[in-house]
Amino acid sequence: MNREEMLKEFSHLPESKTRAFTEDELRLIAELMEACVETGQPQVDIRKISEGERHNYSFTVVAQDWAGMLDAVSGIIHESGHNIQYLTAMVNSSGKFAVIMMVLSLTPKEARRLEARKAEFISLLKMAAQGGLSIRRMVTIGAKKIRVFSAVLRELKHQATEKEFAEITSPGGELEQFITTRSEAYLTERFPGDLALLVLTQHRFRQKVKETGSVQVKVSNIKTSKEHLTGITVAGLDRFLSLDAVLDALREFIPDYKRKYDKEFVTEDGVSVVRVEITDADYNPLSPEDCLSLENFLRGRLEESRIKRRDLRLKSGAELVGRILVPRLIEETELTGRPQLLILPEGIEEGIAQFKMVLVNKGGSFSDQIRRRLDEIRGVVVSSLKVSQAKDKNICLFALYVDSSYFSSEEEIYGAIKRAVQEFLPDIRDFDEGMRRMGVERLKRITELVADRGIGPRFVKKVFYGMDDAYRVTTPPEEIAEEIFFINDILNRFLSRGEVVADYIAHSDSYFFGIAGPRGVLSLEPFVEIFRPYEPIFIGLEMMGVNIYLFKVRKTKDIKPRNLLKEMKQKEALR
Structure with a gap:
């Protein structure tokens, strides 16, 4: 591209601007533009243009234009x-x-430092000029983060698999x-390799939690530019894991x-990731032996908490199978267009776990083959199977008994059941994953x-995840919000008075009853007897040493809510 051709490229600019370019500058711009067209990549040139007491360097960047480049x-x-x-800056006629x-004027020392880092500068400027979506989003938050992004990206190329990367x-x-x-401060005080490993660990943990549901823990020491810390990364299903639980x-x-540092975030598919960085009382990191012991302790303690909460939470799950x-x-x-599978644990007694399994698919029914395959698994018994049709879909409801002594974990049970189904329906979709995603949005x-009613997010989260999975994703958010406000109200009334509180609220098509009283004193059975004839949805919560029992019943002409409330209060008074 000769001078005349180059000037045509910028003919839309005032002549005074193009006249200012020297022949060498126009030649350089032409070369960079041609290389940019051939490769599709940004082109960068850094060269010394004069020296003396100050060394002058020119920086020339050519790339496809985008807002913010x-x-x-710069x-x-x-x-x-550098100043x-x-x-x-200009764009060509198209x-x-x-x-x-750009021109920089540097001291001899600054010039030597630039020459030593010239390759790094070129790489960074190319990345900045490329303007991928991630870079464009980070323009507003500073060049330091773009530098860190670039460094961590390079490290990840060596640490991650191609798919992970x-x-x-x-x-x-x-x-x-x-x-x-x-x-x-957090990013620049830590080495890119450590940051890359942390990002990769979080990614792998997230995938593992989605596959198994089990808590993932990693404890290791990390050096920063200021101190030596012990870093703890934990991931688990959001309904079971929180920063508070890890800190406790x-x-x-x-x-x-x-x-020293903590961070918690929840992914859109319902996985909670917690990062904590600590020292001991003397501001030292833990020994490698203690890191391993802590890792095993946290995994056991948080997993134990998850299983206990899951048993309580899902005992009422079967009530919602047919209805919701x-x-x-x-x-x-x-x-x-894919078959759907949902496995609901109903409880465990003397080592025997009970599960409901719901399978919906189009086309041929494989219920008998799946039943026989499940019965072949040691420790698994199909106690009943009901098959029905809904237009062109098969609906199969399995009741399973599982001897937990044959399995090392709850996840192993789930895996064995799911693999048996996949032998006949390989593209089966785990509906529980979809429920987690909807739960996070709700x-x-x-x-x-x-929020405007003075109820904080931690309280909301605790109550929300105390509700049954199906209830959370099928009840309108506005209705649940009213119920959470009601729960907060009866809890506060009990804490302020020290007396058992019973009350109810009315929805358009249902009544929501609640009773709050001291843990270990308030008995559930009398209230179950009151509501049993009305086929209620039951929710049980324990908060701040208070038991809260909640019953939701449909509105019918036979239900008199004031009479039911009076009966609840009488039962408590007679206790």
Whole structure:
């Protein structure tokens, strides 16, 4: 491209601007533009143009134009501590390519430092000019984070598999979220290799939790530019795991630990990830032996808590199978074109676990083959099987008894059952994953609804995840918000008076009754007898040493809510 051709590329600019370019500058811009067209990649040139007491360097960048490119490129220079003496930016006549030219005036020492880091500068400027979605999102949060993003990206190429790397570095993916949600201080005080390992660990934990539901824990020491810390990463289903739960468990193992950093976030598919960095009481990291012991302790304690909560939470799950879950499974089968599977534990007694399994699919019914395959698994017995039709779909309800002594964990039971089904329906979809995703969306909405009424997100989350899975994702958020406000009210009334509180609220098509009293004193059985004839949905909560029993019944002409409330109060008075 000769001078005349180059001038045509910028013919839309004032002549005074193009006249200012020297022949060498026009030649350089032409070369970079041609390389940019051939490779599809940004082109960067850094060269010394004069020296003396001050060394002058020119920086030229050519890339496809995008809004914010100038800020991204100049931000890299400013973040490195240099002032830009001269800067000009323009686009060619087609508007496709942007050209940025900068001049820096450096001391001899600064010039030597630049020469030593020249390759790094070129790499960073190319990344900034490329303007991928992640970079564009980070332009507003500073060049330091772009530098960290670039360094962690390089490390991940060595640490992650090809598939993991693609998932983690995709626009809006885990790397972008990690960089944008941490402070500059946190990111710059830690080495890129350690940050990359942390991002990769979080990614792998998230996948493992989605597959198994079990708690994942990693404890290891990490050096920062300021101190030596013990880092703890924990992941689990959001309904069972929180930062508070991790900190409470930590306190059991190290009562006087010093908390240096903590972070909790919940993914859109219902996985909670917690990161805590600590020292012991003397501001030292734990020994490698203690790190391993802590890792095993946290895994056992948090998993133990998860299993206990799951048993309590799902004992009433079978009440909702026919009324709520089956229609949702039919709907998901229609929408996705894939068979839907849901496994609900109903409880455990003397080592025998009881499960309800619901399977919905189009086409041929494999219920008999699946039943025979399940019966072949040691420790599993199919106690009943009911098959029905809904238009072109098969609905299979299995009741299972499982001898837990044959399995090392709850996840192993789930895996064995799911594999038996997949032998006949390999593209089966675990409906529980969809329920987790819907639950996260609804929790966010409900938290917003009650925020103006003085109820904090931790209280909302605890109550929300105390409700049955199916109840959470099928009851309107506005209705749950009213129920959470009601629960908060009866809890506070009990705490202020010290007396058992019973009350109810009315929805458009149901009544919601609640009673709050001291843990270990308030008995459930008398109230179960009152509501049994009305086929209630039951929710049991324990908060701040208070038992809260909740019963939801449909509105019918036979139900007199004031009479039921009076009976509840009489039962408590006679106790």
